[in-house]
Amino acid sequence: MxxxxxxIGILAFIWLANSGLYTPLLLTFxxxxxxxxxxxxxRMQLVDRESQPLHLAxxxxxxxxxxxxxxxxxxxxxxxxxxxxxxxxRDAAISxxxxxxxxxxxxxxxxxxxxxxxxxxPGTVAVELDGDEILVHALAADGIEELRxxxxxxxxxxxxx
Numbered sequence: 555m556x557x558x559x560x561x562i563g564i565l566a567f568i569w570l571a572n573s574g575l576y577t578p579l580l581l582t583f584x585x586x587x588x589x590x591x592x593x594x595x596x597r598m599q600l601v602d603r604e605s606q607p608l609h610l611a612x613x614x615x616x617x618x619x620x621x622x623x624x625x626x627x628x629x630x631x632x633x634x635x636x637x638x639x640x641x642x643x644r645d646a647a648i649s650x651x652x653x654x655x656x657x658x659x660x661x662x663x664x665x666x667x668x669x670x671x672x673x674x675x676p677g678t679v680a681v682e683l684d685g686d687e688i689l690v691h692a693l694a695a696d697g698i699e700e701l702r703x704x705x706x707x708x709x710x711x712x713x714x715x
Contacts, residue, residue, distance in 0.1 A: 557601045558592065565591060613713050620709060621671055628675040628697075635677070635693060652681065652691040655701050664714040671706055 569584040570576070595601050639648050659665050669680035669688050678697045682689040692698045701707075 558596070561592060561595065561601055562588060617709055617713055621674065624675055624706070628677050631696075632676045632693060649694050650691065651695050651698060652689060653698050654687045655690050655698065656687055657707055658686070659707065659711055659714060661714055664710050667713065668707060668710045671710065672701065 565588045566584070569588065573580055573584065592601075635648055657665060657668060659668055665683060665688075669683045672678050672680040672688065672690055677693040678701070679691045680688050681691050690698060690701060
């Protein structure tokens with residue numbers, strides 16, 4: 555029931571935020587739209603823990619803050635890499651590599667969050683998620699080594715708990 559109420563709240567917020575007009579007719583259309591979407595989602599059995607990860611609500615802000623800092627740090631590394639490529643040793647600066655990184659995460663949600671976090675950090679892109687492996691393309695080998703150390707995976711795993 556809490557997932558249903560959460561879905562109603564989210565849909566109502568999106569409708570009201572995007573509408574900008576609060577006449578009775580538009581509010582009625584919004585209510586009917588929410589009811590239709592809710593009916594279809596319940597019939598398709600999409601209203602569950604995985605589609606609405608409410609259990610992550612308290613832990614996500616801390617993870618997002620850490621990820622934001624990681625994105626800034628990676629940006630600076632990419633700028634340094636490009637700078638060295640332009641004005642320094644061209645061979646040592648950028649050395650693209652792709653490798654499969656193994657993950658111990660159990661749920662699909664955690665694996666997708668991990669792969670998306672890899673892609674959000676500049677210099678690395680998660681190309682493919684296949685079972686317990688993620689194919690990662692990195693601008694330099696140290697990007698892959700950082701993933702192998704496993705800090706990001708541990709943090710995503712902590713969200714999963």
